[in-house]
Amino acid sequence: MKLRLLILSTLFFSLSTQAVTPSPAQIEQFKKLPKAQQQALAKQYGVNLSNLSNNQNNKQIDNPDVVNERPDQKSRDSQSAGDEVTETEIDKGMRSQNQLKESGTKSVSSETDDSEKAQPKRKLKPFGYELFAGAPSTFAPATDVPVPHEYVLGPGDTVKIQLFGKEYKDYSLTIDRNGTLILPETGPLQVVGMSFGEFKTFINEQIEQKVIGAKANVTMGEMRSIRIFVLGEAYQPGAYTVSSLSTIIHALFVSGGVTNVGSLRNIQLKRKGKIITTFDLYDLLLKGDTSKDLNLLPGDVVFVPPVNSTVGIDGEVKRPAIYELKGETSTQELIKLAGGLLSTAYPNASKLERLRSDGTRTVVDLDLSKRANKQKVVKSGDVLRIYSVLDEMENVVSLNGHVHRPGRFSYKPDMRLLDVIGSITALKANPDLDYGLIVREEPNVRTVSALSFSLKKAFSSPHSAENLALQERDKIYVFAADEARKLDKLLARLKAQARLDEPAKVVNVAGHVRYPGNYPFTQNMTVADLIKASYDLQLETDMNYALLKSKNYRQNITEFDVISFNNPADLNKRLSPADKLYVFSINDEREEQFVDLINEIKRQTNKQNQQQLVTINGEVRFPGTYPLANNMSLKDLVAAAGGFTESSFMNSVNISRFNTNLKDKSEYSLIKLDLDSDTLNTYQLQPRDSIVVNKIPDWRDHETVKLLGEFKFPGTYVINKGETLAELIERAGGFTNEAFVDASIFTRSYLKEKEQALLADAERKLKRELVSAQINAGAAGSSETILSLLSELEGVEASGRMVIDRKQLLSANDSVELRSGDSLIIPRRNSAVSVIGEVYSATAQVYTKDWDMDDYINAAGGFNQIAEGSDAYIIKANGRVVGNTGWFSSSDSIEPGDTIVVPTNIDPVPTLSIWRDVTSIIYQSTVALAAVAAL
Numbered sequence: 026m027k028l029r030l031l032i033l034s035t036l037f038f039s040l041s042t043q044a045v046t047p048s049p050a051q052i053e054q055f056k057k058l059p060k061a062q063q064q065a066l067a068k069q070y071g072v073n074l075s076n077l078s079n080n081q082n083n084k085q086i087d088n089p090d091v092v093n094e095r096p097d098q099k100s101r102d103s104q105s106a107g108d109e110v111t112e113t114e115i116d117k118g119m120r121s122q123n124q125l126k127e128s129g130t131k132s133v134s135s136e137t138d139d140s141e142k143a144q145p146k147r148k149l150k151p152f153g154y155e156l157f158a159g160a161p162s163t164f165a166p167a168t169d170v171p172v173p174h175e176y177v178l179g180p181g182d183t184v185k186i187q188l189f190g191k192e193y194k195d196y197s198l199t200i201d202r203n204g205t206l207i208l209p210e211t212g213p214l215q216v217v218g219m220s221f222g223e224f225k226t227f228i229n230e231q232i233e234q235k236v237i238g239a240k241a242n243v244t245m246g247e248m249r250s251i252r253i254f255v256l257g258e259a260y261q262p263g264a265y266t267v268s269s270l271s272t273i274i275h276a277l278f279v280s281g282g283v284t285n286v287g288s289l290r291n292i293q294l295k296r297k298g299k300i301i302t303t304f305d306l307y308d309l310l311l312k313g314d315t316s317k318d319l320n321l322l323p324g325d326v327v328f329v330p331p332v333n334s335t336v337g338i339d340g341e342v343k344r345p346a347i348y349e350l351k352g353e354t355s356t357q358e359l360i361k362l363a364g365g366l367l368s369t370a371y372p373n374a375s376k377l378e379r380l381r382s383d384g385t386r387t388v389v390d391l392d393l394s395k396r397a398n399k400q401k402v403v404k405s406g407d408v409l410r411i412y413s414v415l416d417e418m419e420n421v422v423s424l425n426g427h428v429h430r431p432g433r434f435s436y437k438p439d440m441r442l443l444d445v446i447g448s449i450t451a452l453k454a455n456p457d458l459d460y461g462l463i464v465r466e467e468p469n470v471r472t473v474s475a476l477s478f479s480l481k482k483a484f485s486s487p488h489s490a491e492n493l494a495l496q497e498r499d500k501i502y503v504f505a506a507d508e509a510r511k512l513d514k515l516l517a518r519l520k521a522q523a524r525l526d527e528p529a530k531v532v533n534v535a536g537h538v539r540y541p542g543n544y545p546f547t548q549n550m551t552v553a554d555l556i557k558a559s560y561d562l563q564l565e566t567d568m569n570y571a572l573l574k575s576k577n578y579r580q581n582i583t584e585f586d587v588i589s590f591n592n593p594a595d596l597n598k599r600l601s602p603a604d605k606l607y608v609f610s611i612n613d614e615r616e617e618q619f620v621d622l623i624n625e626i627k628r629q630t631n632k633q634n635q636q637q638l639v640t641i642n643g644e645v646r647f648p649g650t651y652p653l654a655n656n657m658s659l660k661d662l663v664a665a666a667g668g669f670t671e672s673s674f675m676n677s678v679n680i681s682r683f684n685t686n687l688k689d690k691s692e693y694s695l696i697k698l699d700l701d702s703d704t705l706n707t708y709q710l711q712p713r714d715s716i717v718v719n720k721i722p723d724w725r726d727h728e729t730v731k732l733l734g735e736f737k738f739p740g741t742y743v744i745n746k747g748e749t750l751a752e753l754i755e756r757a758g759g760f761t762n763e764a765f766v767d768a769s770i771f772t773r774s775y776l777k778e779k780e781q782a783l784l785a786d787a788e789r790k791l792k793r794e795l796v797s798a799q800i801n802a803g804a805a806g807s808s809e810t811i812l813s814l815l816s817e818l819e820g821v822e823a824s825g826r827m828v829i830d831r832k833q834l835l836s837a838n839d840s841v842e843l844r845s846g847d848s849l850i851i852p853r854r855n856s857a858v859s860v861i862g863e864v865y866s867a868t869a870q871v872y873t874k875d876w877d878m879d880d881y882i883n884a885a886g887g888f889n890q891i892a893e894g895s896d897a898y899i900i901k902a903n904g905r906v907v908g909n910t911g912w913f914s915s916s917d918s919i920e921p922g923d924t925i926v927v928p929t930n931i932d933p934v935p936t937l938s939i940w941r942d943v944t945s946i947i948y949q950s951t952v953a954l955a956a957v958a959a960l
Contacts, residue, residue, distance in 0.1 A: 157282015777825025
């Protein structure tokens with residue numbers, strides 16, 4: 026058993042690797058194995074059990090592949106794909122038409138589609154040669170096909186004769202060179218020249234006559250081979266040995282087919298130097314007719330002559346290609362060769378491209394709907410182009426955009442807008458009912474224009490003019506309320522129609538609207554219509570001032586009109602093509618929106634066109650320069666500037682007017698204009714006017730001062746003009762019992778800004794000194810000092826402290842007049858003395874009556890290495906600075922709340938003389954911050 030499995034395993038391995046069909050005995054041996062072992066062996070060696078089991082019963086007859094792909098076919102295909110194709114004028118027309126067809130398939134509601142890409146140029150190929158797109162590998166025609174009765178027997182053929190009846194005999198006999206077949210029962214029989222049908226009848230007659238009680242069954246065995254020649258424009262011409270059943274087509278396939286310069290319509294069969302027949306492959310390819318595909322005899326020659334006349338046909342036909350002509354051919358016959366016209370063909374606009382005798386090309390227009398043109402004879406080298414019908418439908422209107430069922434509708438006379446849309450249910454959710462468009466094409470000039478409509482008005486009054494009448498080819502656009510309008514394609518077409526005397530029918534709205542941008546100019550369009558096109562104004566829109574810009578292209582002048590949305594006459598103002606409406610927010614600056622506009626006005630300024638700008642400053646919300654509108658009044662300019670501020674002086678304004686004769690004289694005149702309602706409305710502005718709106722005298726916004734610390738009622742107080750610090754302290758209820766009045770910290774905002782600038786200047790100088798010290802050799806000590814100073818400056822915020830003594834806090838006559846932003850801090854009583862600066866342990870010491878400065882410094886660890894001990898000084902509790910010796914010489918004793926400061930030695934940086942003032946600012950700020958932190 027194991028041996029048998031081993032043998033079968035070997036057998037299967039050889040079968041899987043060599044693909045050899047097993048013999049019936051081997052199959053039977055395999056079938057005797059258990060099913061599980063059969064499946065295991067089949068799985069192991071990749072054998073299909075179903076094929077194996079059906080091998081004997083369902084033997085397939087496979088015709089061998091006689092041709093493979095030609096070696097040069099791929100290269101020719103790649104070359105043809107990459108070759109430059111000469112494009113004629115007709116090609117351009119065909120390509121343009123294809124582009125129109127492609128664009129017609131796109132959604133017409135998409136107005137932002139990119140420009141269509143150029144269609145690839147099609148190169149016509151000769152018809153029929155793909156049949157032979159291969160090279161011969163072998164020619165082994167199937168031997169198991171039935172033999173036709175007409176087959177003529179000859180020397181070398183083998184016949185099989187079975188005798189049955191009285192006895193059974195089986196013969197396989199070959200016809201000898203003399204055409205004789207020797208059958209033992211009958212003797213020699215002369216059979217050469219007989220057809221196979223005649224031979225069967227002849228044998229049966231012989232057996233009946235010479236063998237009693239026997240009958241014969243006659244079949245063909247192995248048939249003879251014949252030698253033929255395939256010559257001319259065959260792919261591989263030469264001599265071939267083929268089956269005696271072979272025909273002209275077989276011979277062509279054996280040789281690999283016909284080359285691209287060979288004729289498909291004049292293939293000749295020659296026998297003994299004479300043409301027996303000509304075979305037209307078009308009959309096979311187009312009709313399936315093989316009636317002239319004769320069987321070959323030994324020595325026959327299949328000759329392929331060069332191709333003769335050829336013509337091309339392209340466009341709306343079923344098989345565009347280059348066809349070989351056979352005799353005179355009309356355009357109608359050529360179209361028939363190409364399979365006929367497509368349903369989209371428009372033969373009335375056909376063109377025939379023809380080579381002329383002088384080497385140039387010409388084009389002949391053909392209306393192939395006429396009989397005479399159908400019979401026109403084509404010549405070699407002609408190319409017939411059949412154009413398609415236009416994709417643009419006639420007698421239709423289309424509906425696009427925010428609707429459930431967009432598409433085309435049949436146009437009917439007296440058709441109106443609601444005949445297409447029907448009802449509100451035809452629209453998707455959240456439509457814009459106030460603005461829609463109808464794009465209409467003028468039939469005589471093919472230019473487009475736009476009409477706007479309101480579905481809200483049309484639905485409410487279906488029998489009124491709001492339900493617009495439609496025309497053929499109208500395109501209706503319905504927009505969504507929550508999406509920007511997609512009009513790029515339409516706007517581009519409108520701009521392309523612009524001419525010198527006719528600007529593009531496009532208007533623009535910019536600024537504080539829902540959807541700013543360009544919109545089609547519609548018939549009788551008003552400012553209100555443009556606002557509807559942009560959906561609507563946004564919240565907080567300035568309703569009193571908008572600016573309408575119009576351009577006079579011939580004179581290169583830009584003109585302006587002031588628009589008030591509260592004025593019905595302004596809303597109904599008619600627009601012109603290329604107008605632009607500027608809409609502003611009531612709370613936003615306008616300068617950014619006017620930058621380009623002002624620059625444009627300045628560029629247009631010349632002798633004939635004065636600079637149309639006016640300026641307003643002072644107490645208006647948005648001071649600046651504005652375009653001068655037509656008949657612009659002072660009220661209009663104030664509205665452009667956002668209106669008066671709360672502090673505006675309303676009795677008068679100052680106007681500076683520029684006067685010139687535009688030749689040799691100019692001057693400014695100053696005008697003080699009394700303000701009243703009539704003056705505001707009627708006073709007309711001129712170019713370059715400058716208006717200043719004053720502030721109400723003694724106008725003051727809320728000025729506040731902060732009182733922090735030990736007050737009975739600390740907080741932020743609004744002060745009156747001229748109020749002193751003592752008066753404010755009295756209003757705050759005075760001090761608490763814990764107040765350390767002598768340690769008050771009074772700060773002022775403008776002093777803080779001044780000190781902060783001084784700190785920034787010191788930081789810049791230190792960084793410059795640091796770079797210099799690092800460049801110069803031997804300046805390591807200087808670098809360390811500068812780094813130490815920079816670290817002290819880092820993050821320091823000036824306090825703006827001003828020294829105030831007790832008398833100024835308590836006496837109204839001697840006190841300080843307050844300013845907005847002042848701050849007074851009164852800390853609690855403090856019995857400590859602080860030591861800060863360049864000591865080893867900066868700290869606060871309990872006040873000791875008999876101690877001097879040196880005692881407190883020693884208690885803080887003494888001077889460190891970079892201290893400038895001789896310049897140590899005292900910051901008194903009230904902020905006054907007194908020196909120990911030198912430039913602050915004083916004999917003041919140290920008291921509770923004082924701060925001793927040991928500054929840094931700046932001798933390594935002799936150029937930094939500012940540092941002494943900076944040190945005072947730093948330590949004053951430190952003391953102030955410490956006081957605030959202790960509150």
